[in-house]
Amino acid sequence: NPIRAEIEFGIYNRDEVLNSYGLVKDKPMVLVVGGSLGSKRINETVLDNISWFKDNAVQLIWQTGMLYYDSCKSAQMCLGDSGKIEAFITDMGPALAAADVVVSRAGAIALSEFCSLGKACILVPSPNVAEDHQKKNAQALSENDAAILVEEKNIDTELFESINLLVKDVDMQNKLGVNCKKMARPKAVERIVDIIEELIHD
Secondary structure, three states: OOOOHHHHOOOOOHHHHHHHOOOOOOOOEEEEOOOOOOOHHHHHHHHHOOHHHHHOOOEEEEEOOOOOHHHHHHHHHHHHHHEEEEOOOOOHHHHHHHOOEEEEOOOHHHHHHHHHHOOEEEEOOOOOOHHHHHHHHHHHHHOOOOOEEOOHHHHHHHHHHHHHHHHOOHHHHHHHHHHHHHOOOOOHHHHHHHHHHHHHHO
């Protein structure tokens, strides 16, 4: 899958990005995203556990999606200066660069970006997609120790258990990140162009 060059080539400085969000470099940072429209179940679970972040000195950047921002924005008071809640992040590159742990759906483009950057991910595939393809995407990574898979039906018990485990285990973060990076398919645009040229010339 073609991904944005600025993400593929990692042009962002983590410390600068954290500073732009008003966050600090010496505390772990979790990025939560649920796709452009947002994920009702991910958002509900984060909202129910919002005090966990401050209690555990963990920073949060949370993209709620446009549909759910109004119901989630009040949590900013609980987060204080340890997090930022956004309806939509237009430029995902900086947020990904700053994240130690990513919680996300398992769409193909998102996973391509995570793999390119070698991110430690917790994937909650949407069950409401054709042929359950997001679960298959997530399984491809989890079966290779490249991500943690949390099915939506288990989100209440497993999501924050997994976040807590991963945030506190830097070695596990590194292991998942390295394995995730191994699954990347770099220079996808060039590969696609090469295939098109071969077909034209044939």
